[in-house]
Each structure stands twice: as C-alpha cells, then as structure tokens.
Amino acid sequence: MNRVYNFSAGPSCLPLEALEKAQKELISYGSSGMSVMEMSHRSSDFQNIIDNCEALLRKLLNIGDNYKVLFLQGGASTQFAMVPLNLYKNKKTDYVLTGVWSKKAAKEAGRYGDVNVVASSEDKTFSYIPELSADMFSKDADYVHITHNNTIYGTRYTTLPDVGNVPLVADMSSSILSQEIDVNKFGIIYAGAQKNMAPAGLTVAIVREDLIGNALDITPTMLNYQTHADNGSMFNTPPTFAIYMCSLVCEWLDKLGGIKEIQKVNEYKAGLLYDFLDSSSMFKGTVEKKDRSLMNVPFVTDSDELNAKFIKEAKENGLVNLKGHRSVGGMRASIYNAMPVDGVKKLVEFMKKFETENK
C-alpha cells in the first residue's frame, strides 16, 4: 500500500486513522456481526452512530440548542434550492458573488424570487472578497447568502459581513471544521461533506430552528428542512455509511484537540505554502493576500508549459491532483484538515527543487 498525498479539491483526502478504523470494522462492526453498510437505519447500533456524530459536531462547532443539525443528501447543490424554498417570505434576498458556486446558488434562488447581487468579485476572476458594509444589504431581504470559502478561487471571508437582523446563510462546503466560527452569527450553515467531513453523499445543514417550518407550498417534501428536523434526519433512509465516516472523522478531530487545534495546524500548513509562494520567483499565488483561503491554494507560474510539467512531475513524486480548476488554470493545492503537515512540506520541497531545476 503506497499512499499518495492527494491535493484534490473534493472528494478529498480523509484521515488515515479514520480509514483504517473503517477498514478494520468493514465486515463486522463491533459485536453486530454486520457491516455498517448493512445496518438498518432503525437499529440501535446505527442510532448510536448518528447520535454520536451529531454530538461530536455540536461539541466541535459549539452549536447551540436552538440549531438543528441535519444529515441530508443531494450535495451543496441541492441546498442552493432548499435555502430559498425554505426561507422565502418576501421572496427577496441578497447574494454576494465570490465564485462559480455563489453564482450557481444565486441563479437557483433567482428561479423562485428576486435576487439582489450585493457585490461581486467577478471583475477580477473572483480573486478577492468584496468589501461589504452594513448599508449594502437590504433590510427586507429574507436572507443574505455568502460562500464562506471559495474552493475554486482560493479565497475566504476573514470577517463576516454585518447583515443586521437578516439571517446569514453560508455555504461552508470547503471550510467547515477548518477554523473556529461563531455559529450564532448564522441562520443556516450548509456543507457538502466530501471535503472536510466525510466521503461524498452526505450534506450537513445546521439550521436555526425559527427558520424551519415556513417552506413555500411548492417545496418537495424531501427538500423541506422540517421533514428532516421533525424526524431526526430519518424521515427516510439517510446515507448511513457516510454518516458513520463523518463520525470517525469527527472523533479524529476531537482527539486532536478540536477546531482550535486544527485551525493552528491549518494556519501553519497554509503559511508554509504561502510563504514559499511569496518568496518564489517562479510560482505565485493568484488571490489577494488578505483574502487567502486556508484550504485551497491556487498558484501559477507564468507559463502553461511549465505548469503542465510541474503537475506531471509532482504526480510522479506522489503529489497528486494539483491541477488547477479550468477557470483559474495553473495549479491548486487543497490542503484540508486531513492533509498531513508532511504533505505540505513535501510539496514545498518539491516546488523548490522544481524551481531550481527549471529556471
């Protein structure tokens, strides 16, 4: 078994410890005599797994009792519809556009009501987070939507906008569990789990209770938060194995010291890479320094040929999935929680060597 360092933007690397535990109990979990994949979701063994997963998420993120933690399917893309379908009253909402994902989210909301684009950084290929002041937001918006971390472009909000009493909804697909956040600042946080939590097929939504129960009439039952909130995420069969994997990832994080500690590690890892980018004359980061993501680090050389050569040789050295998204080009290193410090060190070493050999 020859593990590589996997810099994929998602689905992405998982903690080896979690994978090893899953492997060990894959055929028979505890004394159950069956795989978690084979367990009835109504069994006490699975109830313990999902309860444990929720309890760990609540502990790690310090989630208050006035929030529901929902285990859903359909990816973050389904949330793009669920949010407006559940939150629209005036059918007016504010979106900040910081990348392809916020644009898609806004487009879907626009199919059901009026979307006001508060600000956009599309003018510079989404390489920064726009300045946002309280007066830019509509007082009568049903909610304000932001993409907390922009997976493709490598930016993140380092401060949250002041939206007054309007619920703030955040797509945290690529930043959840990576840094401390104050959940109380949000009406809804949602995340496709396949970056920092679990394998693909699980979507986690953290929803303030007062926002549940007023979905539009046209909302499909399965897209109504209330359906899942009223049934402990078991109105129908949930993605049981992905929830189990999420619990293993949360256990790993908890043992490590929780979000406070992983944030330090993440800042250290990102620092290694950004410091090198800033010192290098061959490689450079593509986003404004103040808005740099801790999770996704896009960078380029000034030649497409050199980029391609770099990606190819990195792969030969066990550093894989470094190709940037087509809308940015160049390279992107996604360094989620599960990417070991050693992986980033190896990447920086390799970049140094490559620079020496190719200048």
Added chain:
Amino acid sequence: MNRVYNFSAGPSCLPLEALEKAQKELISYGSSGMSVMEMSHRSSDFQNIIDNCEALLRKLLNIGDNYKVLFLQGGASTQFAMVPLNLYKNKKTDYVLTGVWSKKAAKEAGRYGDVNVVASSEDKTFSYIPELSADMFSKDADYVHITHNNTIYGTRYTTLPDVGNVPLVADMSSSILSQEIDVNKFGIIYAGAQKNMAPAGLTVAIVREDLIGNALDITPTMLNYQTHADNGSMFNTPPTFAIYMCSLVCEWLDKLGGIKEIQKVNEYKAGLLYDFLDSSSMFKGTVEKKDRSLMNVPFVTDSDELNAKFIKEAKENGLVNLKGHRSVGGMRASIYNAMPVDGVKKLVEFMKKFETENK
C-alpha cells in the same frame, strides 16, 4: 469476525465477496494510492468505476439505448416528487396503492396535480395486489405509478398492468435486480439502492429518454432528470463510494450468471420459506399466495408473545432483524439477493425447532 444472517428490509445484507473486496482496497484502490472515498469524481479512476457500474447495470437488466441510467441521491422518497415534477403535462396521473410507499408516492404527486387512485388493497392491510384491467386506467394520465414490490407487506406484481401508451413508472426499490424484467415496458424505474444494490445514499433511476426535458418550471435544478442525464450523473458530486459498492455488487451478480440465475436462487430461497409456512401449524404467511414477494416474507404466529419469543431466540441464534414492520406485526424475513441460501435454510430449521419446542 462472527457474521450473522441479517434479514433487514433495508439497508440490508451485501454480498460478503463485495464487502471483502471493498475492505481490501479501502485504503488504496488499485495503483491510485488513495481510497475510493478520497477520489475526485472527475478523476479517470472514478470515471472508470461509474462507467463500469452503468455498463454492468445495462448488461444485467438489458437496458436499451433509449434509456438513461442515472445515479442520484435523496432516496426513493425524492423520486416521489421527481416523477410528477418531471412527467406532469396534464397534471393528471394514475396510482395503484399497494402499501405505505405507494400512498406516500401518491400523496406527493397529489401536491402538484390530480392523482386518480386506480385501485387499492388497503381494505385488507395491503395483503394482495388488486386485479387491474386496461379499462381502469385513464387515457390522458401523464403516467401510471406502481410499487413493484411492497417491502412492508410482502407482495409483488407477478404480471404488469396493461396501461396502453401511458408511461408506466415503477418503484422497484425492493425488487430491482432480483428477477428478470422487460425494461421496455416501463417509462421510469427507480430504486433506493439500499436493498438490492448498494449501501444507502444512492438512488438509481432508469428513465426513457423521451420523458426527459419537460420538467415543470418549479422543479429544483437538482430534481430535474435532465440535469443529471446531460451530465452523466456528474452535474455535481455523486455519491462516489456507494456507486463503487454498487459496481462490486453488480460484478458479483454478473459472475454468478446474471439476473436469470439469481432469480432461480431467489425462487428457491423463497420457496423454502413459503413451503415451510404452508406446512407449519404455528407459522403462517400474511399475504395472498398468488402475490407473494420473492424478497420480503412476512409471517406470524397467532400470539404476540410467541412472536416476541421467536424474534428474541432467533437473534440469539444469529438470525437477526426478523421483527415485522409495525403496520403488519409479527415477523418479516427480507431475503434479498445477498442473503445466502444457507441463511434461509438456517431460518427454516430454526422455525421448525421453535415450533416443536413451543407447541
């Protein structure tokens, strides 16, 4: 590792061979250096997995080129909304009610149009499939919906209704891959994968192409079949690991000789159990003989105490999840493809012993 015989109705047992293969490659798949759970859905490794899965399903079920095979999320319950949202034109449809699941499906369709209940077997706790003749169906219905196998009640359609030119839509969650079917008779076949195909978190829809592309305006993008049909089920991140497991299950089935062979095994297994039920003076099946399911076998004794004792002692003997659904009571043995013949033999032996000891 002490494996039990798991008679759960879903999620349910998987072929040991598939689990063992998954276990072996859980940390590193092939030469990729990573788990399937960590793979980008855009990688060539994963593309091969999903292509292989689709090809195997097409081969096993003999699916024609005019059908799309879609790998979705949200469970069969999400299909209850997707079907009307995608197929409504006149907003008129026919539903046959043969259990809780068809009722739920009809209720959801009724939120968006007029549902005509063609027939129902609720008068006798859904213990039979109603007689259906061509003249019972509406000529101008957008589709006719049936639940092909009724997981809770243990009935199945042994012949398909004659619905003329109206598309027939079937929920095959608990019968897909268990017996030969002529896909050409159907407009749409859908199934939550967690019974006969894969772990929970994957929904497979087989959709005739002419039924794609006319969704109602209110349809969320993620609930539009076209979204997934146009993007090879990769509009967004699909449930990658569940798809991989589905491919392993299909490989196992293919090696075994395909659906023709597994149907023989299933008829043999069900025969063992039904024959015993018919000969026993303590146990009896709860459904009309002509409509007996091959997959789910509910049975009772005439005492709640005896039922409880049976379930408890069966469990102590490694025969688990035999408790019937609360709406039927008694016992239910789900004997999907992955339940070995030996499991059913052990169950029948145990029932015989129990009958002798308790009469």
